[in-house]
Amino acid sequence: MSGTRATPATGTTRQAGRTPAGGARAQVSTSDLSGDTYIRRAGRQLIVSIYGAMRVIRLYPPENEAVRNALADLAETARALREKEHELELRASNEFIFVNSTRLRLDLDNYASFSQILSVLRACGVGVVRVHGGAQARDWLVFLSLLLSQSKSDDDVTAFDLTERLAAAGVEAFALGAPLVTDDDSDYLQRAKEAAKRTYSQSVAVTKEVMNSVRMGASPNIKKIKRVVQTIVDQILNEETSLVGLTTIRDYDEYTFTHSVNVCIFSVALGRRLGLSKMQLYDLGLAALFHDIGKSRVPLTVLNKVEGLNDDDWRWLAAHPWLGVLALFHMRGQQELPYRAMVVAYEHHMKTDLTGYPKSTRPRLQSIFSKIVAVADGFDAATSRRAYQTVPLSPAAVLAGMRDNPRRGMDPVVVKGFINLLGVFPVGTLVVLDTFELAVVHATNPNPTAISRPIVRIVSDDRGNVLFPGHLVDLTEQKGDGTFARTIIKTENPDRYGINVGDYFV
Ligand SMILES: [Fe+2]
Ligand SMILES: [Fe+2]
Numbered sequence: 416m417s418g419t420r421a422t423p424a425t426g427t428t429r430q431a432g433r434t435p436a437g438g439a440r441a442q443v444s445t446s447d448l449s450g451d452t453y454i455r456r457a458g459r460q461l462i463v464s465i466y467g468a469m470r471v472i473r474l475y476p477p478e479n480e481a482v483r484n485a486l487a488d489l490a491e492t493a494r495a496l497r498e499k500e501h502e503l504e505l506r507a508s509n510e511f512i513f514v515n516s517t518r519l520r521l522d523l524d525n526y527a528s529f530s531q532i533l534s535v536l537r538a539c540g541v542g543v544v545r546v547h548g549g550a551q552a553r554d555w556l557v558f559l560s561l562l563l564s565q566s567k568s569d570d571d572v573t574a575f576d577l578t579e580r581l582a583a584a585g586v587e588a589f590a591l592g593a594p595l596v597t598d599d600d601s602d603y604l605q606r607a608k609e610a611a612k613r614t615y616s617q618s619v620a621v622t623k624e625v626m627n628s629v630r631m632g633a634s635p636n637i638k639k640i641k642r643v644v645q646t647i648v649d650q651i652l653n654e655e656t657s658l659v660g661l662t663t664i665r666d667y668d669e670y671t672f673t674h675s676v677n678v679c680i681f682s683v684a685l686g687r688r689l690g691l692s693k694m695q696l697y698d699l700g701l702a703a704l705f706h707d708i709g710k711s712r713v714p715l716t717v718l719n720k721v722e723g724l725n726d727d728d729w730r731w732l733a734a735h736p737w738l739g740v741l742a743l744f745h746m747r748g749q750q751e752l753p754y755r756a757m758v759v760a761y762e763h764h765m766k767t768d769l770t771g772y773p774k775s776t777r778p779r780l781q782s783i784f785s786k787i788v789a790v791a792d793g794f795d796a797a798t799s800r801r802a803y804q805t806v807p808l809s810p811a812a813v814l815a816g817m818r819d820n821p822r823r824g825m826d827p828v829v830v831k832g833f834i835n836l837l838g839v840f841p842v843g844t845l846v847v848l849d850t851f852e853l854a855v856v857h858a859t860n861p862n863p864t865a866i867s868r869p870i871v872r873i874v875s876d877d878r879g880n881v882l883f884p885g886h887l888v889d890l891t892e893q894k895g896d897g898t899f900a901r902t903i904i905k906t907e908n909p910d911r912y913g914i915n916v917g918d919y920f921v
Pocket of ligand 1: 707763
């Protein structure tokens with residue numbers, strides 16, 4: 416393998432992804448020629464062989480001579496490539512195919528084979544195929560047949576499911592990975608990110624308007640806020656990561672408003688995981704956005720107090736759940752009262768054992784919406800910097816507390832769903848890697864078994880140089896010897912490093 420490509424795969428992938436196809440040709444230096452020209456040529460040959468094999472597998476039974484020849488040819492092409500390069504990894508990213516981190520050039524001759532293979536991999540939820548040594552013709556037959564049949568079926572599978580099925584068929588020659596979401600340059604992600612930013616700032620603005628008008632004694636129109644909630648729900652159903660990432664901004668000055676929007680985003684994303692329908696998510700989102708509306712009736716002098724809250728102040732604060740119910744009664748433009756929002760406003764500080772507030776005189780069950788909002792609210796409040804909480808807790812510590820401390824009074828099933836949503840290391844956590852790099856958790860891994868190996872953004876190199884905007888890597892990525900390229904050692908307080916986590920999400 417040439418020295419220039421010994422860098423971690425993703426770094427090279429990003430560079431390659433950014434280089435326009437024509438530009439790459441102009442920039443090839445003499446030292447690259449031997450390695451890169453070889454891998455490009457051999458890589459294309461491999462794609463053509465895979466395509467050829469897929470075509471005959473579809474047409475003829477496995478014992479047919481055309482099938483046997485195509486598979487023998489494919490196995491040999493792959494073997495030779497792997498032998499020369501010591502590894503063989505195919506990666507599909509957007510419209511490109513990479514072989515061992517080198518992007519193959521697409522031209523008219525290979526257009527059909529490229530697009531066919533890309534669409535089959537996409538339909539199967541596969542983004543990475545690692546080919547081990549010793550892959551025989553039979554292994555390729557089983558693998559390609561599985562991909563072909565799966566790509567035509569309607570059930571959703573992951574790369575992980577397919578690896579299991581291959582193992583069940585006795586085929587161990589391939590390791591499959593989910594498509595990487597590490598391509599920052601993709602138009603789709605860029606558009607989703609822009610849309611998320613618009614949705615977020617618009618939601619904060621409308622929430623501010625509504626809460627301020629309640630404070631002024633007016634009765635605000637609920638229609639506007641309903642539209643905001645619908646946009647949030649639609650966005651989450653469409654692409655969740657961007658909007659959930661924005662919750663890490665945690666603007667100190669706008670805490671009351673960003674908090675409401677964050678709780679809404681978390682609740683909707685969590686409700687979706689718990690299987691709520693779109694209509695239910697609209698209802699839940701509205702309730703979540705309004706959960707603290709009662710605070711608009713608490714004097715600002717109490718809300719902004721830094722320390723020394725007296726009994727009266729606490730009474731005001733503890734009243735915000737039922738003050739919220741009153742505020743909701745006064746909303747305009749509402750044929751029916753937002754009943755669920757009232758319940759959530761009233762119940763969101765209750766605990767599962769009813770020890771929270773307001774005090775319940777009779778036994779009652781907290782509604783599922785209230786349980787969801789309580790978890791989202793507890794998480795956002797504990798991880799934010801506020802007037803009376805100058806040092807926010809690390810998101811991972813907060814999640815662990817919710818899960819392990821029964822006194823927090825959270826519903827264990829809802830907390831579990833929340834941990835599945837955010838990962839063991841929630842989005843926005845600053846982590847130290849075993850490479851001595853620092854990284855900010857960007858998203859959970861698409862592979863559901865890799866709950867402690869999220870997608871992270873490297874924000875500081877091994878010598879402590881801060882990188883901005885940094886680059887994304889998948890922590891399930893492995894080195895040539897099968898060990899992980901990077902692993903989280905511990906979480907860290909971003910303040911210690913002067914890092915503002917929210918900056919990496921806008
Ligand atoms: Fe509250
Ligand atoms: Fe709250």
